[in-house]
Amino acid sequence: MAVPDEPRTRHATLSEEILQHDYRYYVLADPLISDAAYDALLRELQDIEAEHPELRTPHSPTQRVGGSITREFPTVAHDIPMLSLANTYDEEEVRDFHRRVTELLGIEQVRYHVELKLDGVALSVRYRDGNFDRAATRGDGTEGDDISANARTIRSLPLRLRTEAPSPAELEVRGEVVMHKSDFAALNREREESGEKLFANPRNSTAGTLKLQDSSVVARRRLHVYMYSLIGSVPEVSTQHASLEFMRHCGLAVNPHTRRCESIDEVIDFWRTWQEKRDALPYEIDGIVVKVDDFRQQEELGNVARSPRWAIAFKFAARQARTVLERIEVQVGRMGTITPVAHLQPVPLSGSTISRATLHNEDFIRELDLRLGDTVIIEKGGDVIPKVTAVVREERPADAPPFSFPTDCPVCGSVLQRPEGEASWFCENLRCPAQIRGRIEHFASRGAMDIEGLGEAVIDALVEQGFIATYADLYALSVHREKLESLERFGSKSVDNLLAGIEQSKSRTLDRVIHSLGIRYVGQTVARILAGHFRSLSALEAAEEDDLVRIDGIGPRIASSVIRFFQNDETRSLVHRLHDAGVTAESDTVVGEDHPFFTNRIFVLTGTLAQMTRDEARAHIERFGGKVTGSVSKKTDVVVAGDAAGSKLDKAQRLGITIIDEDSFLAQLPESPQQENA
């Protein structure tokens, strides 16, 4: 069926407009419209594509949410190999490089183009007729993996080049994919909460993310890409500087921190500047890349083995420092996990003074053979928390005592346990004051109930004075108002604020409430999945292990942890007390995964669906944070009409509501293996 002119034209205009806004946002860092206005454009495009699926091309801006599953990444050959760079940490070697370059070229002066060396994962991207065609990893330099489905989800990678920039029929560009330090830290926090293995640094998490099979997970990880090489020749582009300008003009994101240098001293100055400033960037860099700017000179210099003679990576000194281990403190987390923390002689390290570092667990200390008084090497990776990476044996004092890990909880004195298969020791006493405080802190934290005015110090005071022993006690605090006001640290104003903060938290959404309960392995992401599925705390409480494991994203370990939480009389009664106190835990705000078509929209299902039941359709909608209602009104966003749809369809038509058929509905869903079999 041919698509009428009007939606076709509107679709083209919208696509172009969105492309233009992406360019303003990602390339120029100068957006013209608000995020909400941008979302509205994207949504309109989604609607048009829902009605006219023929308009949905692989390079439409709607194709960012991912969803396709790649079982095995096909191998692709790089026609032009992806080389690596010679590297050095040493200023003298950079001067040697300059000497070699000038000698080989037989000239005195060379212009260099210097760029940041982004510490991520190299990516090669091919465009055909201006459209995204393929993205591949470096692999061994000759052959890499085709990771197109995952690369498509990277917002700063245009799926279509700007039409203002006439580009060759085939264009290949290369660049670096990075994850912002803040996103990396958040990802690791989430993984820690759900008991998953942590990534060592943002580069590893970027590499891991690009090789995920499910591209919708990739989409949520928010990767960024910056292009640094234009492959093949483009008329009038004869320098590295011009090639970056050209790529930028095409709509490709190029890192803005570059300099053209007329002397090697200027290059070294750029290196020094960024060695100092690197912590201020949102992503990791590990040095600078020095490139001969002129392409003809580059060609003349050529390559040696696997790297060009015209470029060198000038790396920053590792962020390491030496200091002395003064003592080891053993901390008790809210789940009872025992974590040893090194107290160090304060030492400056890349912009801050370090006096503590994590030692993870008993085995970590044993493997390092760490002793009190040892001189240690500490390192700062992508994480802000420094790590002890080595012991300087030669410096060990003769009488340095080995550390004996405690057998009893340092806070409550109960005997520590190390369950089989666990790396950590645990304090299993639920009444341990450290755990009590930790659980309440978690409950009140930003990602959970977000209670203003309830920070660590206030919690400590309230627990110490016996006002609260569980998070449920918070909702009865108001009866102690007078006593609170008479406490040293509280004035009547701060008590008011605290009580108001607690009152406000009663209306937090179900996913936050589930997260705040402190169920082991249930972090923010898992809490969202559970909220999207069960829609109420009582439904979650009533769930059987079988119901839980059947949910996408919930494994047996999480399932049994949830079951244990609700089987335990103490924890179950806490949940009931929250309910009785007026914590509503409503689920009709956004829960589940974000999806541009479903999230926050109201759907009506009508008529007979042929390929799924109504319940299945509802589950799909709710999984992505949409809502299903029974009748059509002005508030309805989309009507899904099956066969023999009657009055609801008529009403939707009268009200001008978007109506889609079953096929268009299915087309909105991320591809999944079940669907292929259906």
Ligand code: IVH
């Ligand atoms: S140019 C032949 N420029 O560093 C030159 N590389 O071994 C190819 N990198 O694999 C690389 N930032 O992934 C270049 N501004 C930049 C870079 C950069 C990061 C990475 C790249 C490459 C590695 C060097």
